[in-house]
Amino acid sequence: MPVFPLFPPLQPVLRDADADDCGTLADLHATGFERGWSEHEFERLLTDRHSVAHVACGTGGHGDIIGALLSRQVTGEAEILTVVVRTTERGMGVGRAMLHHHLDRLAEIGVREVFLEVAEDNDAACRLYESAGFVEVGRRKAYYARPGEAATALVLRRAVG
Ligand SMILES: CC(C)(COP(=O)(O)OP(=O)(O)OC[C@H]1O[C@@H](n2cnc3c(N)ncnc32)[C@H](O)[C@@H]1OP(=O)(O)O)[C@@H](O)C(=O)NCCC(=O)NCCS
Known part of the structure; x- marks a missing residue:
């Protein structure tokens, strides 16, 4: 069945995340996850030489950060640690634009x-990854603790480069 865009697509400006973004990233992250990451955690992650992090910025106004994607890479392999889009801009193609940009940059630095x-x-996340070519390679039952029943995690993989 065809999947239609939820809203007209946005074309965000994509750039590397930097140390000045940590406060904004902590606030943004809290909008997407029950257990948010603090500004300090973002500082630690962004200064780790194995981290690769990109942000998406809106083109109007002050070019606010509307999305972020962070992964960790070592010897040709990377793991996406988080991806989040500001609530008001979800379903407009920001996640897809960030993910493709991020995968291209990972390929450039030798990730396979x-x-x-x-x-x-x-x-939303499953659709984002599936349409970017990720495939399931494993399952972790009761991986995400939640009130009520814990959720199963899918482990997904994609080749790049
Ligand atoms: C997951 C998330 C990053 C997606 O970002 P987004 O900018 O809303 O996604 P996009 O608009 O680029 O859409 C990507 C794909 O997902 C689909 N999609 C988006 N929202 C969807 C929804 N609510 N339900 C089903 N599919 C959805 C789109 O149709 C699109 O599919 P396509 O590529 O086949 O056209 C965003 O929803 C988010 O921040 N969620 C909270 C944090 C989170 O769960 N992160 C993932 C943890 S693994």
């Missing part, structure tokens, strides 16, 4: 395969 985990009931 990318892994990630996603809750199997996270429809």
